[in-house]
Structure formats: structure tokens, C-alpha cells
Amino acid sequence: MxxxxxxxxxxxxxxxxxxxxxxxxxxxxxxxxxxxxxxxxxxxxxxxxxxxxxxxxxxxxxxxxxxxxxxxxxxxxxxxxxxxxxxxxxxxxxxxxxxxxxxxxxxxxxxxxxxxxxxxxxxxxxxxxxxxxxxxxxxxxxxxxxxxxxxxxxxxxxxxxxxxxxxxxxxxxxxxxxxxxxxxxxxxxxxxxxxxxxxxxxxxxxxxxxxxxxxxxxxxxxxxxxxxxxxxxxxxxxxxxxxxxxxxxxxxxxxxxxxVFADFEWFFIIVSLAGIITLCWASYMAVHQTDLKAILAFSTVSQLGMIMAMLGFGTKAAVFAAVFHILNHATFKGSLFMVAGTVDHETGTRDIRKLGGLFTFMPITATLALFGTFSMAGIPLPFLNGFYSKELFFDSTLDLREGMNATASFLAEAIPYLAVFGSIFTFVYSLYFLFGTFGGKTQVDKLAKKPHEAPFGMLISPAILVLGVILIGLFPNAFNGTFIAHAAEAVYGGDIVKDIHFWHGWDSTAFQMSLAVVGLGAILAVTRTKWNGVYQVLPGTWSVNKVYNSFMEKLDIYSRKMTTFYMTGSLRLYMALILSTILIVTAGFMLATNGFTIDFSNLAPVSIIEVAVVLVIIAAAIGTVFAKKNLAAILIVGVAGYGVALLFVIYRAPDLALTQLVVETVSVALFLLCFYHLPNLKKRNDPLRTKMTNAIISVGFGAMVTLIGISAHSSDWFGTISDYFLETSYKLGGGNNVVNVILVDMRGLDTLFEIAVLGIAALAIYTLIKFKTDKGGK
Known part of the structure; x- marks a missing residue:
């Protein structure tokens, strides 16, 4: 799979x-x-x-x-x-x-x-x-x-x-x-x-x-x-x-x-309310759009709201209707989007105000649109799958759970009326899309190019989807038994045995709701231009988009201010911010969790040679700060590095000592190569506040790292991993040198990528030098 x-x-x-x-x-x-x-x-x-x-x-x-x-x-x-x-x-x-x-x-x-x-x-x-x-x-x-x-x-x-x-x-x-x-x-x-x-x-x-x-x-x-x-x-x-x-x-x-959540009462309230509001608002707003794809976009939002509401109902009938409508919506809405794209492709516009009368020029496309829009509108015809799931939706609104709290009961009572309201405007925008595009008078003079029927290849996909609309409408139970019922049972968590029928009788409340939708929707569709001014009142100037745009503008303004605050070009400020953040977060976490542990009971004796080397390293580190010449600073840094290598020799780690010697030698050599481009050291006349800040960050960060190192050695929270390497290095890696086995075998990928990084860096440096040389630089 x-x-x-x-x-x-x-x-x-x-x-x-x-x-x-x-x-x-x-x-x-x-x-x-x-x-x-x-x-x-x-x-x-x-x-x-x-x-x-x-x-x-x-x-x-x-x-x-x-x-x-x-x-x-x-x-x-x-x-x-x-x-x-x-x-x-x-x-x-x-x-x-x-x-x-x-x-x-x-x-x-x-x-x-x-x-x-x-x-x-x-x-x-x-x-x-x-x-x-x-x-x-x-x-x-x-x-x-x-x-x-x-x-x-x-x-x-x-x-x-x-x-x-x-x-x-x-x-x-x-x-x-x-x-x-x-x-x-x-x-x-x-x-x-x-x-x-x-x-x-x-x-x-x-x-x-x-x-x-x-x-x-x-x-x-x-x-x-x-x-x-x-x-x-x-x-x-x-x-x-x-x-x-x-x-x-x-x-x-x-x-x-x-x-998991269906038995929680607030699941019904939140999901159903969000879905039914989305259905009503989006279907209402779809009628106000002038772009074909915008109409379909709001219609999609309304259909998604309807399905979401049914999932919120959580009843057996609602879950089945929701799953069924997921399939139906994919067929008729997918075909309608392709129809809109075809119209745009063949006329050069999606503006419904410029369209009209295209049935004469694009009869096949118009026929596909007719089946898709009538199915979306829920018109009661036995060969349109949209009617089946729409009527199941109405039926599910009438059979909500009993024994709810006051809020849920009120919502359950209001939902059938809201469902009819949203469906009425669904009917209106469906007819608006169909007849606004393919009916009425032709306006060829307003089009970018003369309309004509789309190529056969462009009609295949929407035709297959419309065929799906018809087949599901004619043989709904064939699809039900093969996978719709299985999908509903996976959602409901139990068996759902339901036959899909077109006719439930004149006395069916759901069918009467469908008739009300068709009747009132037809009236509103015919008189749309008469009441279209209502959109000047609702939503009027109000828009969620304005909230989003305002939020993004404020976010951009404050982000720019924040970035301007710390992106000053000062290397000192960057290092101060980085080190301060690490110091505060790490030290704070260690203090909060009692992470600092000091224990000197199991330390080996310290020899005079070790003390002397450490003193030299300390003196070199301090001397680097007070060096007045670049060359002196480079050499003193090298003394500190070679001192660390000497410590590795004393502690019988020759491989680490050799690595340190190579790194220090290369580092000093690079510094000397760049010596010509290094700025001259100047005495800084920083204010006392800056000097104090530097001292606090430096001493604090150094003390924290020192305490972490001592705590790591003093704590016994985790078993030592060295025993594992000592026991398995020869067995797994075939070598007696444990460090070599770790580097080459046990963490060979790490070593490989470290070498790759060094190789990429070397290529980058070579490229920069070559580029500088080719341009005649020095």
C-alpha cells in the first residue's frame, strides 16, 4: 500500500x-x-x-x-x-x-x-x-x-x-x-x-x-x-x-x-453550527459573485458546510448522507469546474456579466453544465445523484438526537429551517451559473474571442463525471453496496444498512422541504436583479477578508520593526543576542530541573604538568583579548589550541591530539593567509554599560558551559555508553581501536557527511578565490 x-x-x-x-x-x-x-x-x-x-x-x-x-x-x-x-x-x-x-x-x-x-x-x-x-x-x-x-x-x-x-x-x-x-x-x-x-x-x-x-x-x-x-x-x-x-x-x-468524539455533546454543537452557518453564508454570497469560478468557489464552501453539518449530527442517517454527498459533490462539482475552465478557454473571460447565450455556440458544454447544475441544485429527478443526498440531508435534520442540553436542543430545532434557507440559495446560484452563462442574449462583442465548442479532448473528463452523476442517480444502490455503505460504517462505528430510494411519498417531510426549495428558489432566481441590492446591506462593507488583510499588514509592520531592531549589521550585537539566548534558556532549564550537579569525589589526581598546561591555556585565552597586533593575536590563539592538544597527549588520546594539531595548524595557516585582509586592531572606547554587558555574557556563558561539563561528569542519570562500544567494537567493526571503529563504522554516516561538508566548503572557497582571480582581483 x-x-x-x-x-x-x-x-x-x-x-x-x-x-x-x-x-x-x-x-x-x-x-x-x-x-x-x-x-x-x-x-x-x-x-x-x-x-x-x-x-x-x-x-x-x-x-x-x-x-x-x-x-x-x-x-x-x-x-x-x-x-x-x-x-x-x-x-x-x-x-x-x-x-x-x-x-x-x-x-x-x-x-x-x-x-x-x-x-x-x-x-x-x-x-x-x-x-x-x-x-x-x-x-x-x-x-x-x-x-x-x-x-x-x-x-x-x-x-x-x-x-x-x-x-x-x-x-x-x-x-x-x-x-x-x-x-x-x-x-x-x-x-x-x-x-x-x-x-x-x-x-x-x-x-x-x-x-x-x-x-x-x-x-x-x-x-x-x-x-x-x-x-x-x-x-x-x-x-x-x-x-x-x-x-x-x-x-x-x-x-x-x-x-472518538461523537458522543461528546459539544462535538454536535460546534461541528453542526459551523457547518450550517457555512452552508447558509456561502450559498447566500455565491449569488453575488460575477466570476464563474468565484460562484463555484462559494458553492463549494456551501456544500462543504452541508457535509460538515451532517458529520456533526452524528446520527446513522446523517453520516450515511454525508458520505454519499462527498461522492456526489465530487462528480457534479468537478465537472462544473471543468465547464467553467472550458468557457474561459473558449471565450477569454469568466465574467458572467459578459457571457450569455453560449448554448448556441457550445451546446455540448452547456448540456454538461445543465446536468451538473441541476444535480447541485437538488432538483428532484431520478437520474441526478445530487437530489438523493440532498433529500437524505433534509431527512437527517429531522431526526437529531434527543436528551440534549438547552443549547443543543435549540440548535436541533433551528437546523431544519437553516438547511432549507441554505438550500434555497444553492438552487438560486445553480440556476444563476447555468442561465447566466448559457442562457439569455449573446454578447459576443464583449468577449475576447469568438466562442466555439471546446475540443473533444477537453470534453472527455467533464463528460465522464456527468456520466457518473447519471449512473449514481439511476443505480444508487449499486454504488451503495460496493463502497458507500462501507465508508459510512467506518465513520459511524457500526453497521449501516440503508437502501437509497428516489420516491418516499408526497407526505414525506424531506420531499416537501425539497419542493419548498425548488419553489422559493425559482422565484428568487427569476427576481434576482430585483433583490440583489440586499448585498449592500448584508454584508455591506463588512468582510472577513478585511480582517485578514489588516492582520497581515500589522504583522508585516511589526515584523519589520522587530527585524530592524536586531539586524543592524553589528557582529557584536548578533553574538550578544545568540549567546544571551542560549545562556538564559539553557541555564534557566538546568536550574528549573536541578540539572547542575557538582561532585568531585571520583576524580583522578591532578599532576603538576596538567596544572601547568591549563595555566598556559588560560593565559593564552586572556592574552588574546588584550593583544594589540593581529599577528600576536593569531599566535596566542594557536598557543591555546596546541595546549589543548598537549592535554590530549597527557590523557593518552593520541588520535584526538593529532586531530587537534591538524585543526589548529590549518586554522592558524588560514588566519595567516587572510592576514593581509584583517582589519587593524584598535582600542574600542565602548561605554561602561557595553563593557559590563560583554563581561556578564562572557563570564556567564563560560561559567554555564563549565558547570554543564562538570554536571555531565558528575551525574549518573543515564548508563554510560562507553561499555557498549568497548564490548561491541571488535564484534561489529572488526577493530581494536574503539575510536576508529566508532568514527568509521558505528557513526560512519556522520563522518561521511562531515567530510562532505568540508569538501563543499573547500570547493566554495576555491570558487571564490578563482572568481576573484578571474576578475583581476588580488
Whole structure:
């Protein structure tokens, strides 16, 4: 299973080489087979007899962090969406992105994102999940900012990364708390110990941190503001990240941890309230947009809010409806994003005020849009999958849990009305998108180029997704029995046996709610221009974006002030800040934990030779400070270094002595080579305060290091590691010289990289000298 996660990353390493041949064959052709093969791999697990699969690969077992991958119904559903729609998006991008684009970068970022999403939904270890979670934020930042020469692309990419990474760090804190509470990093073990987690005092804090991560990733109010600005990305990115995969990562997180938190009453209140507010606000705001992708962005936020609300309900009906709508939304919204991209590609604009009457010029695209928008609107037709899950959503709002507190009971009573309100505006923006683009009068004179039907290749992917809309609508139980029910059971934590039916009778409250949505929505859609002025009142001048922009401006101002304070160009200030920080943090920690231990009872006797050498080293160190000539200072520093080498000889460590001699010789030689460029030593007339500060930092830092060295020798907190090396050096390394075996065998990689660093430094110095010489310098 690990290969399905890593294969996209491995191929990404070869994309820069493959993209060199893009003029002969589009790079996307090679990329297409990766998600398609992964989709074929996962589709074999669908069926009525599916059982979960667990694979473990050692990574950091000492910390309980292994590459644990768990495939159950929920992760299978998401894996199929990630790989299946990923393949369609790559196919669409072959015709959408011109070969003159930087295709190498695009597909590297896309494959990185694909691996990250697969890692999220398959990981059973919370810290591995977090690693992949942040990788989605980084790769989505790169994808959104793909057209980096556009200011709006850079702005949208930065906003998405700032908000989602903020949530990711919060989620990481929640994971740490959960691992402390449960004593494990495995999600499945946490689910098995849900009672212990629910009764722990840290549980509400862990829940809050995790939900913050989920809400930011899935664009829940008020964190939804990043998603509309992310629409500056190429349309294949929007269709993949912002309809089917990345924005659903937060939904996956809530669904995955529902068995742990669902019995906590505030889980229902927080998640349901956030979801229903997001549904209402985003659907209301979608009608006010003029950019096709902005309409779809707010519609995506509203649909995500609806799914989040259902996950918050936590009932069997709600969980099933949420999982079903995750699949349905991916099909109709993915197709609509591709339709919007096609319209932009063939007309040169996404401004709905300039569009209209395109059904005549683009009949196939318009037909695909009709099926997608009608499904999104929840129009009661048996061949549209959106109606099924929308009616299940209405039904779930009528069957919430009993025995709640006053707050939860009030919310439960209000939710059905809020669900109808949000769905009415969902109906309105669906018709607004469809008829505003393809209906009405043609405005060819306002378009950048004369519209015409898209190339056949660009229509394949949205047509397949629309076909999915129809097939799921006609045969919902075929999909239900193979993987939808399994996904719902993984979330609910128990059996869910539910048949999906189109007709429940005229007396069905859910059906009556759907009729109310269609009726009122149609009226509002027809009269939209009459009441559109309401947006001048609500939201009016108020905007969450203004809060974000103001925060970023203040952050930039105070960051600049702070940076200006310490980035003065003064080497003395830099060293003072660094050493002071180390002194305060380290000494404070040592004092707080009683780390300083002084014990001279087990020391060997000190000879007069050792005392004499140490006195020479001390005198040389002090003399360096008071030296008035560069040459004298260099030689005195050398005396201190050679004195240390002499101590190694006295302590019978010839290898260390030789190393010290080489280092000191090279250091002195380098100083002498640079002697010409060294500034002349001048007596500084620093004020008394500066001298006192220097003295305090110097003496304090030296005393702290001395005390740490004595404490390390005096403490017996840990068993000595020298016994292990003495016992195993010959057995493992085949050598009697323990130090040599340690350097060459036991920590051979450290030695290798140390040599590599020295080699790189030598090459850098040689390059600088050569560059200076070639320029005629001295």
C-alpha cells in the first residue's frame, strides 16, 4: 500500500526530464497513467465483502512513529476520488494547458499533492498523517501560485498557505494531546479507546485543536476566505484541489475521528453550527459573485458546510448522507469546474456579466453544465445523484438526537429551517451559473474571442463525471453496496444498512422541504436583479477578508520593526543576542530541573604538568583579548589550541591530539593567509554599560558551559555508553581501536557527511578565490 502513496512522488522526480520532450508529446500523457493505475489498484477492493487492511512499515519505532497505513471503507472512498478524479484532471489538463507553459513545474506539484492526499487518507499514525497534511498545504501553495507572475495568484497562494498551515499546527497540537491521553499514535487504537479519551480532562482541548485544523482546511466560516482567492489557480487545479480532494481533507479528518468524539455533546454543537452557518453564508454570497469560478468557489464552501453539518449530527442517517454527498459533490462539482475552465478557454473571460447565450455556440458544454447544475441544485429527478443526498440531508435534520442540553436542543430545532434557507440559495446560484452563462442574449462583442465548442479532448473528463452523476442517480444502490455503505460504517462505528430510494411519498417531510426549495428558489432566481441590492446591506462593507488583510499588514509592520531592531549589521550585537539566548534558556532549564550537579569525589589526581598546561591555556585565552597586533593575536590563539592538544597527549588520546594539531595548524595557516585582509586592531572606547554587558555574557556563558561539563561528569542519570562500544567494537567493526571503529563504522554516516561538508566548503572557497582571480582581483 505504501507504493500507491510514494509512486506519484517517485515519478515527480523524473518529470523535469520528461518535460523536455513536451513539444513532441504533452507531459500530461505520461502523468495520466499514474493516477489511473492507482485507481485500478483501489477499485479491486470495492464489493460487498470488503474488509479493512492494515500495513506497517518501520520508520521511527522508538517514538511510536511508523508508516502505518489502514484501508477501510472511508479511506477507500477518498482514495478512489483522489486517484479517479486525479486521472480525469490530468487528462483535462493535457488539452487545457498549452505546451508553452512550464509543464514540468505543474505536474511535479500535482504529483506531490496527489501523494500527500493519499498519505492523509491512508495513514493510521497521527504524526504521519500530519506530515502528509502539511505537504498538501505546501504543494497546494505551489499549485495555486503556479502563474506566479500574477499578483492575485501570489496573494491567493499565500492566503491559502497561511490559513491552512495555521490550522495544521493547531491540529498537530491536538494530535500530541491525543497521543498523550491514549498512549498511542495509532488512530484505530484511539478509536478503540474512545471511552478513555472522552473521560480525560484534556479531551475538549484536543477536540478544539483538531477541529480548528479541519475547519481551516475545509474552508468553514470564517476560514472560508482563502478558497475564493485560490481560484486564481489553473482550472485543473481548482477542479482537483478545491472540489474533490484538498478541501475534503478537513471533512475526512472529522469523519475519521467521529467515533472518538461523537458522543461528546459539544462535538454536535460546534461541528453542526459551523457547518450550517457555512452552508447558509456561502450559498447566500455565491449569488453575488460575477466570476464563474468565484460562484463555484462559494458553492463549494456551501456544500462543504452541508457535509460538515451532517458529520456533526452524528446520527446513522446523517453520516450515511454525508458520505454519499462527498461522492456526489465530487462528480457534479468537478465537472462544473471543468465547464467553467472550458468557457474561459473558449471565450477569454469568466465574467458572467459578459457571457450569455453560449448554448448556441457550445451546446455540448452547456448540456454538461445543465446536468451538473441541476444535480447541485437538488432538483428532484431520478437520474441526478445530487437530489438523493440532498433529500437524505433534509431527512437527517429531522431526526437529531434527543436528551440534549438547552443549547443543543435549540440548535436541533433551528437546523431544519437553516438547511432549507441554505438550500434555497444553492438552487438560486445553480440556476444563476447555468442561465447566466448559457442562457439569455449573446454578447459576443464583449468577449475576447469568438466562442466555439471546446475540443473533444477537453470534453472527455467533464463528460465522464456527468456520466457518473447519471449512473449514481439511476443505480444508487449499486454504488451503495460496493463502497458507500462501507465508508459510512467506518465513520459511524457500526453497521449501516440503508437502501437509497428516489420516491418516499408526497407526505414525506424531506420531499416537501425539497419542493419548498425548488419553489422559493425559482422565484428568487427569476427576481434576482430585483433583490440583489440586499448585498449592500448584508454584508455591506463588512468582510472577513478585511480582517485578514489588516492582520497581515500589522504583522508585516511589526515584523519589520522587530527585524530592524536586531539586524543592524553589528557582529557584536548578533553574538550578544545568540549567546544571551542560549545562556538564559539553557541555564534557566538546568536550574528549573536541578540539572547542575557538582561532585568531585571520583576524580583522578591532578599532576603538576596538567596544572601547568591549563595555566598556559588560560593565559593564552586572556592574552588574546588584550593583544594589540593581529599577528600576536593569531599566535596566542594557536598557543591555546596546541595546549589543548598537549592535554590530549597527557590523557593518552593520541588520535584526538593529532586531530587537534591538524585543526589548529590549518586554522592558524588560514588566519595567516587572510592576514593581509584583517582589519587593524584598535582600542574600542565602548561605554561602561557595553563593557559590563560583554563581561556578564562572557563570564556567564563560560561559567554555564563549565558547570554543564562538570554536571555531565558528575551525574549518573543515564548508563554510560562507553561499555557498549568497548564490548561491541571488535564484534561489529572488526577493530581494536574503539575510536576508529566508532568514527568509521558505528557513526560512519556522520563522518561521511562531515567530510562532505568540508569538501563543499573547500570547493566554495576555491570558487571564490578563482572568481576573484578571474576578475583581476588580488
Amino acid at each position: 505504501i507504493f500507491t502513496v510514494l509512486i506519484p512522488l517517485l515519478l515527480a522526480c523524473f518529470i523535469p526530464f520528461i518535460s523536455r520532450f513536451k513539444q513532441k508529446i504533452h507531459t500530461g500523457v505520461f502523468v495520466f497513467f499514474v493516477p489511473f493505475a492507482i485507481f485500478l489498484y483501489f477499485i479491486q477492493f470495492t464489493g460487498t465483502g470488503f474488509e479493512s487492511i492494515q500495513h506497517t512499515y518501520n520508520w521511527i519505532p522508538s517514538l511510536g512513529i511508523n508508516l502505518d497505513f489502514h484501508l477501510d471503507g472511508l479511506s477507500l472512498l477518498f482514495a478512489l476520488l483522489i486517484s479517479g478524479i486525479g486521472a480525469l484532471v490530468v487528462l483535462y489538463s493535457i488539452y487545457y494547458l498549452d505546451r508553452s507553459e512550464n509543464l514540468g513545474h505543474f505536474y511535479v506539484y500535482l504529483l506531490m499533492f496527489m501523494s500527500a492526499m493519499l498519505g492523509i487518507v491512508l495513514s493510521d499514525n497521527v504524526f504521519v498523517l500530519y506530515t502528509f497534511w502539511e505537504l498538501t498545504s505546501i504543494s497546494s501553495f505551489l499549485l495555486i501560485g503556479y502563474w506566479h507572475f500574477k499578483e492575485k495568484s501570489r496573494y491567493g497562494a499565500l492566503k491559502s498557505m497561511m490559513i491552512t498551515i495555521f490550522g495544521g499546527l493547531s491540529m498537530f497540537g491536538g494530535f500530541i494531546l491525543l497521543s498523550v491521553i491514549s498512549g498511542t499514535t495509532s488512530i484505530q487504537v484511539m478509536i478503540a479507546n474512545a471511552d478513555m479519551i472522552l473521560n480525560h480532562p484534556y479531551m475538549p482541548l484536543a477536540l478544539g485543536f483538531i477541529l480548528l485544523g479541519a475547519f481551516t482546511k475545509s474552508a468553514q466560516f470564517p476560514f472560508h476566505i482563502w478558497l475564493p482567492d485560490a481560484m486564481e489557480a489553473p482550472t485543473p487545479v481548482s477542479a482537483y484541489l478545491h472540489s474533490a480532494t484538498m478541501v475534503k481533507a478537513g471533512l475526512y479528518l472529522v469523519a475519521r475521528f467521529s467515533p
